[in-house]
Amino acid sequence: MVDRYVDDNGVRRLATADELAEINARETAWSNDAPNRKLAEIRKIRNKKLQETDWLVTSEQITDAEKTWRENLRKIPQDYTTESQYDELLARDPSTKELTHSVWSKP
């Protein structure tokens, strides 16, 4: 088992048994909730991209390719359902930090 430390008012010490139990419990809970967090992040990114292009719809200047792209964005929750797919959707270029999945690329 890896030692876990606590910084107690500036003094670094090993976590007590109670603290270790609390640390493990919260990390397990956090880990178990990872798919929900990832989907929530994906929805937020998706919604932002839809909002950014709403003007295309209201101005009736939208192309068929853009309509398909927006439709695919709206279908993300049903088309991507596993955590590994969520990871692919959230993948970013290490240098530019831009999202790399093709679904995000506006035509």
Add this chain to the structure above:
Amino acid sequence: MAFATIDMTKGITGVTPTANLPTIPVTKGGTNLTSGTTDQFLKFTGTTTIASAADNAGALVPVKQSSGTSATANVIVNGWITDTYENYVMDYYFNVATSGEAVSMTLYDASGNISSGNNYDWSHLGIDGSDGSTETLYNSGQNAFRLCHGANDDTGRFSVTGRLIWLHPRLSGKRTTILHNMRMLNASAQCWTFNGALEFKGTNQLTGFYCNSTSGDIDTWGVRCYGIVNS
């Protein structure tokens, strides 16, 4: 008969006993003091009087500070909040060891940490520095505050830095409000800035808090605490 003059450069040796030395008045460049109080300063209390006095030059009085650069699961800052001041300011920075983590804050009172009761509410409105879009950070009825979420573990910058203004954390029978300004790095290491408040719905007399990353360690951190002078 006239007094003979005395040549001070000749024939005088020895040291005048301290008991025979007078205090020197302010009007002659002295302090007229025979003692002072440890850790205090000299202060003019009149045009020709000086006394020992506490430093009250500023509205913020440093209380304590602490920092660390080794990985730690919990950062405990407890006992810094006392009845000495009604309100406090704390500046903080944290670097999470694992990207995408949130930083939580659990309060302490004299009985220990307050990790039950669902008394933690918070709401923040923020802005994404990369595109100006709106971000939010809120929740209610939780068992710890959330200082940030989805923070990046960027090595060249702190994951989250901010200021907490604690309003009456020791006032008996009243809830504590903590005003909160912070800037964080999001998943793509872009800057998000937030303004908001943390509301603790219990009426505990608070003494401090501990912070943790929701998973993994905090690898660098610092907290500075100031008391706000009521005057």
